[in-house]
Amino acid sequence: MLITGYRPQRLAVLLGVLLALAPAVSEATHSWGGYHWARTTYSFTLKVGNNMTSVDWITHLNQAANDWNSSASTPLLVSLVGGRSSKRTCSMVAGTTQVCNGKYGYNGWLGLASINITGGVHITQGTAKMNDSYFNLKTYNNPNERQHVVCQEVAHTFGLDHQSTDGSSQNSCMDYFSNTGVNAGSDQSTRPNDHDFEELGIIYSHQDSTTTLAAASGGASAAGVDISDDPLSWGTLVRQSANGRSSTYERENSNGSKTVTHVYWTQEAVQRCRSCDHRFESHSQP
Ligand SMILES: [Zn+2]
Ligand SMILES: [Zn+2]
DSSP states (O other): OOSTTOOHHHHHHHHHHHHHHHHHHHOOOOBSTTOEEOOSSSSEEEEEEEOOOSHHHHHHHHHHHHHHTOOTTOSEEEEEEEOOSOTTTOOOOTTEEEEEEEOOOSSSEEEEEEEEEETTTEEEEEEEEEEHHHHTSTTTOSHHHHHHHHHHHHHHTTTBOOSOOSSOOOSSTTSOOOOSGGGTTOOTTSSOOHHHHHHHHHHTSSOOSSOOSOOTTOOOOOTTOOOOSSGGGGOEEEEEOTTSSEEEEEEEOTTSOEEEEEEEEOTGGGSSOTTSOGGGSOOOOO
16 A cells, blocks of 8 residues: 555545646636737748848747747748848738847847737738847847747747746746846746647637738738837837836727737836836936
């Protein structure tokens, strides 16, 4: 008798309770507003345009694409293709995600992801930008922080939100663990985890009658939906995390679509006021 006092029936009941609880605990709930690419098949390929200007960023983007393609059951396969944006502006290209890096200035943000939405939920195009003004500084210039941010910004354009924003590590790049300072050498949270793939499976469990994905040749750029270097072009602040590092902005466009932007603020940007709209604070070189 290994476990005295526990009868098999009791163990069975206990196991049943644990099994009943398990789905509630592990259920993924980090869809970004229900936003998703419209597509007519379960499995689909998203063209991700590589506008990166350095070998280093290209390496990190390749790694992110490999990581997001690493699950056998994922509905979304990333296909890295040549970039079709002007490198710094990172204008949108219909049916694709464009990824860019540039010295966007000491404006407070480290990474930015925007998606254009039609019909309330369908993503038609997206961009992800990495701010080299900060990534060239000692604080942020390490492979783990770069990998974490590019993995996250690209995946926002899949329709994924954060698993957490409080700075704890869920060992997913969709969290706000900071791979800086004492954690600069840690590769925690630099890749997607099972929870992220579970969420993608939920987001894309239905099929649509149309597609917003680019045809083989790629789509034409949709006018009037881009955000610019001016943070006011992001629209209205609709959500911000308690620690101030994560904000979401929304803008209604004249063509009836909506542009939604996720902003990943630097540590320095939130030091004075966590609850402020950081666009209206003055930022300078840390
Ligand atoms: Zn749909
Ligand atoms: Zn984010």
